[in-house]
Amino acid sequence: MLLSLAVMAEAQVRTVAPPPVRIANGNVSTGFDPKIHGFRFTNDFSNDVVPVADIRTGGLCGGMSYTALDYYFSHMAVPIQDYRPANRTPLQSYIYNREVDSLTSNLDKWGEVGFNPGGARNSEFFNWGLQGTNGGRLEELRSFIDRRTPVVIDLQGDGSTGNHQVVAIGYNLGRYQGDLKDFKEDLKIFVYDPNYPRSVRTLIPDVGAQLYRYQEGGADRWRTYFVDKKYQVKSPPAAMNPSYPNDGAIHELLMAFKTGNDDLRGGSELNLLVNLGDGTQQLYRNINLGARWLPNYMETARIVLSRPVRAQDIRTIVVTGNFGGGMNGDNWDMQSVDVRQWAGTSSSSLKTAGFNRFDGDHKQLMIAMNAAPPAMNGQVTELIFEIRTGSDDLRGGNDNLTVETLFSDGKSQRDDNVNQSANWSNNSNHVVKIALNRPVPVNQIRAVNLITTSSGGMGGDNWNMDSVRVTATGPGVNKVIATHGSNRFSGSNRQLNIPTP
Numbered sequence: 001m002l003l004s005l006a007v008m009a010e011a012q013v014r015t016v017a018p019p020p021v022r023i024a025n026g027n028v029s030t031g032f033d034p035k036i037h038g039f040r041f042t043n044d045f046s047n048d049v050v051p052v053a054d055i056r057t058g059g060l061c062g063g064m065s066y067t068a069l070d071y072y073f074s075h076m077a078v079p080i081q082d083y084r085p086a087n088r089t090p091l092q093s094y095i096y097n098r099e100v101d102s103l104t105s106n107l108d109k110w111g112e113v114g115f116n117p118g119g120a121r122n123s124e125f126f127n128w129g130l131q132g133t134n135g136g137r138l139e140e141l142r143s144f145i146d147r148r149t150p151v152v153i154d155l156q157g158d159g160s161t162g163n164h165q166v167v168a169i170g171y172n173l174g175r176y177q178g179d180l181k182d183f184k185e186d187l188k189i190f191v192y193d194p195n196y197p198r199s200v201r202t203l204i205p206d207v208g209a210q211l212y213r214y215q216e217g218g219a220d221r222w223r224t225y226f227v228d229k230k231y232q233v234k235s236p237p238a239a240m241n242p243s244y245p246n247d248g249a250i251h252e253l254l255m256a257f258k259t260g261n262d263d264l265r266g267g268s269e270l271n272l273l274v275n276l277g278d279g280t281q282q283l284y285r286n287i288n289l290g291a292r293w294l295p296n297y298m299e300t301a302r303i304v305l306s307r308p309v310r311a312q313d314i315r316t317i318v319v320t321g322n323f324g325g326g327m328n329g330d331n332w333d334m335q336s337v338d339v340r341q342w343a344g345t346s347s348s349s350l351k352t353a354g355f356n357r358f359d360g361d362h363k364q365l366m367i368a369m370n371a372a373p374p375a376m377n378g379q380v381t382e383l384i385f386e387i388r389t390g391s392d393d394l395r396g397g398n399d400n401l402t403v404e405t406l407f408s409d410g411k412s413q414r415d416d417n418v419n420q421s422a423n424w425s426n427n428s429n430h431v432v433k434i435a436l437n438r439p440v441p442v443n444q445i446r447a448v449n450l451i452t453t454s455s456g457g458m459g460g461d462n463w464n465m466d467s468v469r470v471t472a473t474g475p476g477v478n479k480v481i482a483t484h485g486s487n488r489f490s491g492s493n494r495q496l497n498i499p500t501p
Contacts, residue, residue: 027190028142029170032150034192034200037072039064040082043194046297047096048087062165063099064194065152069167070098070236072150079239082346083254086299088291090237098234102165105230106154110163113156113224125156125224126210130187132178139178140227141189145171152228153191158211158221165228166191169200188215242304244344249308252342255301255319259293260333260355266292268330272303273318275437277372279411282306293332302342311341311350314369315437320416321358324398331359339367360397361421375439381474383448385418385432390464390486394424399454399461403434406447413437424463442472442479447499456491463489470498 045060071078079085085092103110113125132138144151145168155164174186189203202215203225211221244251255272264270267290274282287301317339323330334356340347356365375381383405394401400417407413418432448470454461470482481500489496 025172026174027170027172028145029190030145030148030150032072032167032169032192034169035198037078038068038192038198039078039194040080040197041084042197044084045092045095046294048292048294059195060095060099061194062102062152062154063095063097065165065167065192066098066102066231066234067095067236068192068194069150069152069231070234071239073233074235076236077239077241080241080345081302083256083300084298086288086291086301087293088289089302094237101234102152102154102228102231106226106228109154109226109228110156113226116223122210122223126205126212127180128226129212129224130176130178130180130184130205136178137224137226138187140229141168141171142178144168144227150192152231153189153225154228155212155222155225158223161220161222164193164195164220164222166193166201166203168227242344244308247308249310250314250341251305251308251344253303253305253317254340254342254347255287255303256298256338256340257293257301258298258335258337259295260335261295262331262333262357263295264288264293264332265330266290268332269322270301271320271322272301273320273414273416274305274309274314275316275318275413276309277313277315277370277438279407279409279413279436279438279440280307281412281414281437283414295333296335312370314350315372316369317351317367318416319365319367321363322398323358323363324360329360331357333357334365337365337367339369363400363421364417372436372438375474377476378441379439379474380442380445380472380477381436381439382472383434383436383445384471384473385434386469386471387424387430387432388466388468389424389426389428389430390466391426392462392464392488393426393428394419394452394463395454395461396421396423399452399463401463402451402453403432404449404451405434405436405445406449407440408444408446427466439474442477442481445472445481445500447497448482450487450489450496450498452489452494454489454491454494456489456493460491462491465489465496468498470500 043059043061043064047057129137150167150169152165153168157163168189168191170190172188175183176186184205185207187205191201191203193201203212204215206213213221269286269290270288272284272287284303293299337353338349339351340349351369353367400421401419402416403418405413415434424430456462465487468484472479472481482498484498487496
């Protein structure tokens with residue numbers, strides 16, 4: 001669990017619920033159903049406590065428990081996503097802050113159950129959880145559940161198992177009377193555990209070992225528990241649970257990135273370009289929200305498409321970083337990426353890609369999704385740019401060349417960083433090949449724009465282009481469609497428009 005000393009101040013009055021429903025088998029239950037009110041993703045958070053040393057804590061069980069109750073008591077729908085929210089998203093930030101709340105409001109209790117020199121208080125602590133009178137934990141628990149009010153309980157680990165936090169949602173005494181006498185083994189406490197999404201776990205006393213464990217199995221063992229009587233309701237972020245029509249189109253993409261040994265540094269940005277078969281493009285900037293992505297850890301970027309598309313119409317997906325690279329800049333090892341479509345309640349994989357290292361010289365990854373349909377005779381599928389640099393180089397790194405192809409129907413295709421961040425030295429020749437997202441007749445290409453990203457001036461880059469020739473190729477097509485002589489690109493002159501005849 002996350003350890004922090006930050007204190008959160010906002011508080012609201014707990015909602016008073018109706019009387020409990022007693023079922024024939026002796027269960028006393030609240031209205032909290034983990035399948036409805038619990039999260040669908042697992043508590044496998046890794047928390048960035050000391051970034052410079054890569055010191056982390058694992059899990060946000062208290063934050064997830066508090067947040068689930070916040071949605072429940074606020075009568076708000078819980079987010080239905082089945083993937084862990086990424087760093088800096090509203091939901092992740094909220095859960096993290098509620099983790100802080102859950103810990104700092106109970107420091108005295110954690111200190112109390114944590115003081116057990118040499119196990120001298122094992123029996124005492126175990127019996128606290130069974131005591132149904134005189135302020136015992138079981139009495140406190142029943143005071144909530146009997147009012148049909150779910151409540152967080154905090155579990156003290158036995159040394160082999162860490163501390164944990166869950167939501168108690170019911171109980172069953174069986175034959176046990178809460179008097180520390182006969183039939184203690186009958187006690188069952190029903191909980192929502194963020195480590196086991198959408199299921200009810202049954203906490204039971206192991207009388208012989210004087211520990212608490214789950215009836216369903218597992219290695220976790222806890223010495224005792226206490227009831228979190230200091231929880232106060234807060235207003236959680238509204239869930240993004242859009243209802244999409246069953247139209248066969250993709251409305252959201254999920255980009256599940258696994259980082260390797262070299263992290264994505266905080267402040268660095270990833271941009272995403274979706275190239276479509278109709279010649280249109282959808283650009284999404286800063287999909288990582290400028291957040292740090294930890295080494296050897298998965299983060300999922302959610303992209304709500306500006307226009308729904310069919311899976312077969314996505315030609316390529318281009319991921320571009322703004323990394324400086326080198327010793328002082330950022331480099332990022334992307335171990336893998338899984339491109340997924342969100343269907344409203346679940347996701348499925350469309351394409352995966354393996355390792356790619358982003359650095360100052362390699363800022364871009366193109367993921368081929370679907371091939372363009374076969375071109376007819378006379379249609380252009382590729383543009384070939386033959387470019388000669390003059391007496392002032394194109395620096396590369398962050399100073400690169402973008403090509404924009406303009407079509408007669410008003411659409412355009414943008415290809416960033418066609419030099420792949422490489423330096424184009426003085427008086428050098430270069431060939432750039434650009435595959436069109438859709439085949440078109442040659443007369444449908446009306447112009448190309450050459451655009452530099454450099455700032456110019458003394459500290460920025462300036463580039464002297466001596467010449468460029470553009471050739472359109474495809475079945476039955478091999479035609480020079482544009483040429484241009486020298487042009488100096490600078491901070492005040494970044495774009496050159498070259499019309500086609």
